[in-house]
Amino acid sequence: MSDVKEIAEIPSFTVKLSIRRFDPEKSEEASWQEYEVEMHATDRVLDALHKIKWEQDGSLTFRRSCAHGVCGSDAVRINGRNRLACKTLIKDLDINSTITVEPIKGLPVEKDLIVDMNPFYQAYKDINPFLVANDKPEKERLQSPEDRARYDDTTKCILCAACTTSCPVFWTDGQYFGPAAIVNAHRFIFDSRDEEADVRLDILNDKEGVWRCRTTFNCTEACPRGIEVTKAIAEVKQAILRGRP
Amino acid sequence: MSVQIEIPNSPRKQRVTNWEKYGWLYMRISGPLLIVLIFTHVFVNLFTGEGIKQIDFAFVAGKWADPFWQWWDVAMLWLALIHGTLGMRTVINDYTEKPKLRTALVGTLWSVSGALILLGTLVVFTFDPCPPTSNPDLLPSFCEAIASS
Incomplete structure (x- = not known):
């Protein structure tokens, strides 16, 4: 050969x-x-x-x-x-x-x-990043493909902090939850199986919550996973105004 | 060996009134309103009638004799000043790092803005379109009727 x-x-x-x-x-x-x-x-x-x-x-x-x-x-x-x-x-x-x-x-x-990533992880912990469901089903909790698609984008987050540390609000106000925490809250707020959307919306309806966001889109540009971060934040803002997801 | 489990987070305390939400809403509502108010104001003043040449004391006095334009201008004044103040507050929050300086600057900002709103409102509603000692040529046409009556 x-x-x-x-x-x-x-x-x-x-x-x-x-x-x-x-x-x-x-x-x-x-x-x-x-x-x-x-x-x-x-x-x-x-x-x-x-x-x-x-x-x-x-x-x-x-x-x-x-x-x-x-x-x-x-x-x-x-x-x-x-x-x-x-x-x-x-x-x-x-x-x-x-x-x-x-x-x-x-x-x-x-x-x-x-x-030091601790302040970043603290904001993540503060939004309760886990499924809260009190019912005890015999099998898995079913979810329609449409309901799953509702929050698909925000499931992609890998917590690299590229978005939060590109945010000019976060640079000067370290207390701001930051895009990554809001993205991960979005992932549960719009999950049809989760029962604590109102608690999470309440947490983010804070002085240092979603209202600090000024839609500069730095986070969306920085995300290595291509998550539409600013859009997710805007959806959380709307959910707070509506009072439900 | 027992596993040490981290103490779960205590939930953040929610403040009684959350002004951030209302501030955010205010900016979104006042913005489009201001566009309509300001562009109508500019159109009426500069494009209708004799255009830019018509603007003098008599023109302004004539407009402010009408409650419609009084409320129109007061609405513009309040909406624009609060809109601008909220925007400036954001800039201050962005660029000041010392909490005391931030409080002082935001306090000054609101005081100045409050004073301007008060003064402006006072001027619009207590405005005298026919000051008695002025040259009648410079006053709105209806002043003569008032003077002769």
């Missing part, structure tokens, strides 16, 4: 990355550090971060788990926009200029690209 075609080589290029570094044990100030790496067109920003960590600077710190856009650990701000490092191909960015990578905004930075 000599006529097997050789697999074409994947084109490679050198790319400059400027990464926001912060180490509280060394300095109180964060600073930019530049790296140059040889990357392939099939590589993602996460691969570049790995390459830097493994080959150039082992002190670079960032979160990642599944590395395939499912776990939501590696949300970072790339070229000023919140994205998942594992879902952003380097070739899709402008490789002729330096690519900036910094931690997501509005949450306290712990080290380099790692932020």
Whole structure:
């Protein structure tokens, strides 16, 4: 079998990355550090971060788990926009200029690209993100495809915090529930099997609830799962005005 | 080994009156109303009759002698000032990080806006279209009838 075609080589290029570094044990100030790496067109920003960590600077710190856009650990701000490092191909960015990578905004930075996610999770916990149903059916609770479709979009959330930390209201008002918590409330408010929609609507009808939203659409643009976040928030607002889902 | 279960969250306390909801609703209702009020106002003043040339003291005095236009202008004044104040309040909330400064700025904003609303309303309803010592040529036509009676 000599006529097997050789697999074409994947084109490679050198790319400059400027990464926001912060180490509280060394300095109180964060600073930019530049790296140059040889990357392939099939590589993602996460691969570049790995390459830097493994080959150039082992002190670079960032979160990642599944590395395939499912776990939501590696949300970072790339070229000023919140994205998942594992879902952003380097070739899709402008490789002729330096690519900036910094931690997501509005949450306290712990080290380099790692932020304290606790305030984010607290807002999520506050909306009771679990099904509340008091009946005890013999079998599973049935739901029509139409009823399931009602909240399908908001089931896609992976809690990466890309939306909440792209929200200008959240940047200055850390008490605001934020888009992600509202999206996850939406997922239960519009679930026909759930019985506590009114409680959740009441929780979000707060000074720091849905009314803080100013429909800037940053969250919708930032969502790596393509959830129509601003639309979900608007639906929750309407449900509060109606007094029911 | 027993498993430590996190203490469930205590539900957030709901305030008695939630002004945020009413603020939000106010912006949505006053916006379209203002569009109608302001554009009709601009149309009546600048396009009907002699257009822009007609606007002088007599024209304004003539309009404010009619309760319809008095209420029209007062509605514009109240709706627009509160709409603008709510918008400015949002800007202040966005850009001030110190709670005391925020309270002071929002307090000043509401005081100024309240004073303007009061003054404006007072002017519209206590306006004298025929001040006795003025040049009669500058006054609305009905002043002569009032003066001679």
